[in-house]
Every structure is written in C-alpha cells, then in structure tokens.
Amino acid sequence: MKLLLLDQGLSARTGHNAATLEELVLQAASPCGIALTCATASSLDRTGLAGLPCEWRPVFRLHGYARFLSDSDSHEPLLQRLTDLCVEDLRQLDLAAYDLVLMPTAYPVHLAALAQHLKSIRAPRLCIGLLMPPSFWACDARAAQWLDAVMQQSIDALQMQPDVSFFSESGEYRTGSTVLWLPTLLPPIADRTHDWIAAQLALPLPEADEDAVERPLVFGFFGDPSPRKGFELLAHCIQGGLPGGAHLSVALPTRHEALAGALNGTAPSVTARTLGPGNAQYLEAMQAVDVVLAFYDPAVYGMQMSGQKSAQPFLRSVSTQLSRLGRERTRDHSRASTSLPCEDRSPSSGPVARQIGAWPMFRSYSQVCGISRSTSGNGRLSAAVTKSSPGTTVTR
Incomplete structure (x- = not known):
C-alpha cells in the first residue's frame, strides 16, 4: 500500500x-x-x-x-x-x-x-x-x-x-x-493508539468515596500557548490564584521550556513541562487530568477554525469556571477526561462526551x-x- x-x-x-x-x-x-x-x-x-x-x-x-x-x-x-x-x-x-x-x-x-x-x-x-x-x-x-x-x-x-x-x-x-x-x-490514529485509547475507556471507574472527592481537581492545558486557545486567560487566572482544591497541569511543546519554567514558579498548585514529539506523551498526560481546558475565543474560532458552534467554549472568567467546576464536584467524580467548561453543560456532557462516543x-x-x-x-x-x-x- x-x-x-x-x-x-x-x-x-x-x-x-x-x-x-x-x-x-x-x-x-x-x-x-x-x-x-x-x-x-x-x-x-x-x-x-x-x-x-x-x-x-x-x-x-x-x-x-x-x-x-x-x-x-x-x-x-x-x-x-x-x-x-x-x-x-x-x-x-x-x-x-x-x-x-x-x-x-x-x-x-x-x-x-x-x-x-x-x-x-x-x-x-x-x-x-x-x-x-x-x-x-x-x-x-x-x-x-x-x-x-x-x-x-x-x-x-x-x-x-x-x-x-x-x-x-x-x-x-x-x-x-x-x-x-x-x-x-x-484525525486518523494508528492501530496501536486506538488500542491504547480503547483500553483506557474499558478501565472501570474508581469507586466513589470521600477520599476521591477530597483530592484536588486537576485541570490541564495542552499544546501551543497561543492567544486563540485562551492561554492569556489562563495566565490571568494563574496570576490571580487558583481556587482551593484545584491543580493546574500545563504541557507545552518543546521550544517553550522558558515558559514552562516560569509557570512552575508561580504557585504550588501549578506544574508545567514540555513534551517531546509524538502523540503518546500527550495522550498519557491528558489521561492524568480531570478537565482539559481549551478556552477558544468564539469570534476567533468561528473565523479561523471549523466554526462548529457546539465546540465553542463559554468564555466566562476562567477563575469563575474553575471555581464552579470545583463546587460542582460530586460523588460521581472520577479521574476521567471530561468536557471543557461550556455554557449550560456539565463536565460530564458536551464535546468530550460526544468525542468518546466517536472513537x-x-x-x-x-x-x-x-x-x-x-x-x-x-x-x-x-x-x-x-x-x-x-x-x-x-x-x-
């Protein structure tokens, strides 16, 4: 072939x-x-x-x-x-x-x-x-x-x-x-990647208990720290201080080592690193967080990307969104990738829920x-x- x-x-x-x-x-x-x-x-x-x-x-x-x-x-x-x-x-x-x-x-x-x-x-x-x-x-x-x-x-x-x-x-x-x-x-994925994703989705959800609810809620930002992905909003949130019970994990491409180092020194609840080439590292890093953040500006998204309305995030204050999601954490909370904060959607519904169904x-x-x-x-x-x-x- x-x-x-x-x-x-x-x-x-x-x-x-x-x-x-x-x-x-x-x-x-x-x-x-x-x-x-x-x-x-x-x-x-x-x-x-x-x-x-x-x-x-x-x-x-x-x-x-x-x-x-x-x-x-x-x-x-x-x-x-x-x-x-x-x-x-x-x-x-x-x-x-x-x-x-x-x-x-x-x-x-x-x-x-x-x-x-x-x-x-x-x-x-x-x-x-x-x-x-x-x-x-x-x-x-x-x-x-x-x-x-x-x-x-x-x-x-x-x-x-x-x-x-x-x-x-x-x-x-x-x-x-x-x-x-x-x-x-x-986007296409190789058989090996498909099998890894299928294995992760097949894992049983952890039992709901008080310890699971009390652990930090981990948010993740992945990829290029560009304005159109809302990185400036995220940086503003970091400067203002993350809400209690929240942790932010930032994974950037190589060539952003200086930025990762600067973010690491901002607060104990913020960790940042760069990842090398290949998709496996990003998939594994995403698997380790609860919520993947992608704060695209709807105006920019509509003009520069597919413009699909259902994928546009609701751009309320990032700090407000983080706090809201932290407050809404309930006993069904588990370490699984969930939706980005969208208007009128809970973390268990929306784009990622559809995406999981689309594997x-x-x-x-x-x-x-x-x-x-x-x-x-x-x-x-x-x-x-x-x-x-x-x-x-x-x-x-």
Missing part, C-alpha cells in the same frame, strides 16, 4: 499537521504493508525526523500557512502565479503512482493547483480535509473574498473527479454563502486513509463515517 501524505503546511514536527504525521508513521512502522511518503513545505526542518519510516519530499515552495493581504484591486495575476508555482511543485510528485493521496488540510492556493494539475493526469484516489475556512489565510476582508472564490472554484472542479472525496471535522464547510454538508472524520470513527478513518484497502462498489473512496445533519504574508 503506497500512501502519500500531501501537507504543504508541514514544516516542523509540531502542531496538528505533525500529529497526523505521527499516527501515519506509527502505522507505517507496524507490519501492515504501508509505504509512506510525505510531501511537505520546502522549508521542512528535519531535526528529529531521522529514523522515521517515511520518504520525505519537501517540494512545496509556497508554505501552506502563507497568509494573504490585498493591497490592490488586481489579485488575479498574483493568485495565478502562485497557483502555477504550486502546479510545478506537484509535477515533481507522481500522484498516480500512489494507492491513496491524503491531503488532511486543504490550503486555498494549493487546492487550486491540485484541481488544475488533475486536469492533465489520471486522478488518483484522493481524500481531502476541508478544515479552516478561507478567511483563516486572509489578512483582510477583501483577501478573504478572493480566497473564498478560489476555494469554491477548486472544490467544484475536484468534485467532478470520480475518485476524490472530501471530509470535515464538523460535518459542514462554508465558503462564502455556500454550505457543504460533508462526511465527518476526526469508532477513528477506526473508520484509518480505513479511509488506506490502512485498509476498502473501497465502495463504484471504486470511490469508501468513507464509513457518521451522517452529518440538514506565518508568512503574501502581497502583490
């Missing part, structure tokens, strides 16, 4: 791009017959990549996360030049030689290049993730309109290809006034990604999924 990971935004072993890579690499290392090739940004930092069972093709000169600023009314020549550049890079890859091409994140100009390139070659089996809206790559409203049009035209063209499938993480994708209803797939979809995604060679009767990529309901700035 020859699998090509097409990720023009992958340039380092960090972030959600690398998280997808880690799972595919882990699966490729198992005796499953996958030969993995990864086509990335030309600026790929190979530090820490040695030994991974993957062929690297850092061919894309336009980084996937390059952003766009409109400084004139004439944007078509710029977009066409960039599209032609990306087509040249795609020609270095024999897409038809792969059993499956997975593009987990669709970048607007690269998607346009892919649509143009497929007009001249035999289209491979191609699975494309529509995650962030076009406005994610725009520095202003006019650039967002341009990119909206680029994405819509590219999607229309690719939908005409018989072996091209789209998916999203929320069941829908918006470009301008158009809403696409799509299969819902969460079987991860296995389906593994199959869709070519880990299993399943196809539907008409030869198209079989997406066994749930049904959905009715950087750099580029200027001219």
Whole structure:
C-alpha cells in the first residue's frame, strides 16, 4: 500500500499537521504493508525526523500557512502565479503512482493547483480535509473574498473527479454563502493508539468515596500557548490564584521550556513541562487530568477554525469556571477526561462526551486513509463515517 501524505503546511514536527504525521508513521512502522511518503513545505526542518519510516519530499515552495493581504484591486495575476508555482511543485510528485493521496488540510492556493494539475493526469484516489475556512489565510476582508472564490472554484472542479472525496471535522464547510454538508472524520490514529485509547475507556471507574472527592481537581492545558486557545486567560487566572482544591497541569511543546519554567514558579498548585514529539506523551498526560481546558475565543474560532458552534467554549472568567467546576464536584467524580467548561453543560456532557462516543470513527478513518484497502462498489473512496445533519504574508 503506497500512501502519500500531501501537507504543504508541514514544516516542523509540531502542531496538528505533525500529529497526523505521527499516527501515519506509527502505522507505517507496524507490519501492515504501508509505504509512506510525505510531501511537505520546502522549508521542512528535519531535526528529529531521522529514523522515521517515511520518504520525505519537501517540494512545496509556497508554505501552506502563507497568509494573504490585498493591497490592490488586481489579485488575479498574483493568485495565478502562485497557483502555477504550486502546479510545478506537484509535477515533481507522481500522484498516480500512489494507492491513496491524503491531503488532511486543504490550503486555498494549493487546492487550486491540485484541481488544475488533475486536469492533465489520471486522478488518483484522493481524500481531502476541508478544515479552516478561507478567511483563516486572509489578512483582510477583501483577501478573504478572493480566497473564498478560489476555494469554491477548486472544490467544484475536484468534485467532478470520480475518485476524490472530501471530509470535515464538523460535518459542514462554508465558503462564502455556500454550505457543504460533508462526511465527518476526526484525525486518523494508528492501530496501536486506538488500542491504547480503547483500553483506557474499558478501565472501570474508581469507586466513589470521600477520599476521591477530597483530592484536588486537576485541570490541564495542552499544546501551543497561543492567544486563540485562551492561554492569556489562563495566565490571568494563574496570576490571580487558583481556587482551593484545584491543580493546574500545563504541557507545552518543546521550544517553550522558558515558559514552562516560569509557570512552575508561580504557585504550588501549578506544574508545567514540555513534551517531546509524538502523540503518546500527550495522550498519557491528558489521561492524568480531570478537565482539559481549551478556552477558544468564539469570534476567533468561528473565523479561523471549523466554526462548529457546539465546540465553542463559554468564555466566562476562567477563575469563575474553575471555581464552579470545583463546587460542582460530586460523588460521581472520577479521574476521567471530561468536557471543557461550556455554557449550560456539565463536565460530564458536551464535546468530550460526544468525542468518546466517536472513537469508532477513528477506526473508520484509518480505513479511509488506506490502512485498509476498502473501497465502495463504484471504486470511490469508501468513507464509513457518521451522517452529518440538514506565518508568512503574501502581497502583490
């Protein structure tokens, strides 16, 4: 099985791009017959990549996360030049030689290049993730309109290809006034990761007793400490002092050692550390906390991510939320991952409750990604999924 990971935004072993890579690499290392090739940004930092069972093709000169600023009314020549550049890079890859091409994140100009390139070659089996809206790559409203049009035209063209499938993480994708209803797939995980998660979910809950209620309630923050994830709110909460009976565990990517050290000295109830590459350490760290905090700003989330309303956190004061959750701890409290604080939701319901119920979809995604060679009767990529309901700035 020859699998090509097409990720023009992958340039380092960090972030959600690398998280997808880690799972595919882990699966490729198992005796499953996958030969993995990864086509990335030309600026790929190979530090820490040695030994991974993957062929690297850092061919894309336009980084996937390059952003766009409109400084004139004439944007078509710029977009066409960039599209032609990306087509040249795609020609270095024999897409038809792969059993499956997975593009987990669709970048607007690269998607346009892919649509143009497929007009001249035999289209491979191609699975494309529509995650962030076009406005994610725009520095202003006019650039967002341009990119909206680029994405819509590219999607229309690719939908005409018989072996091209789209998916999203929320069941829908918006470009301008158009809403696409799509299969819902969460990020792929390797068999080993799936088995570990299944084993954790199968563990019996600890017996409810007074000691369990009295122990500290452990909150966790994971990943990049960016403003859009609400890290500034969390820092404000730390400065103001955590409520009694609460402990905060912060796990940051490597390169944030100084911040982790500074957080460690703020209070006895705060611990911080950095975690190396790979998903296993993050999963184990999440398993050790009670509540995973992800205080995304709804305005930013709606403009830059999937915009799925059900996943937007309720941004009351972080200290208030921590105190509320601490007060609401009852005898059914157990050391299991629970929901982030959301409006009108208790910690035992909401996004994480749905997510736990969605673990079987991860296995389906593994199959869709070519880990299993399943196809539907008409030869198209079989997406066994749930049904959905009715950087750099580029200027001219």
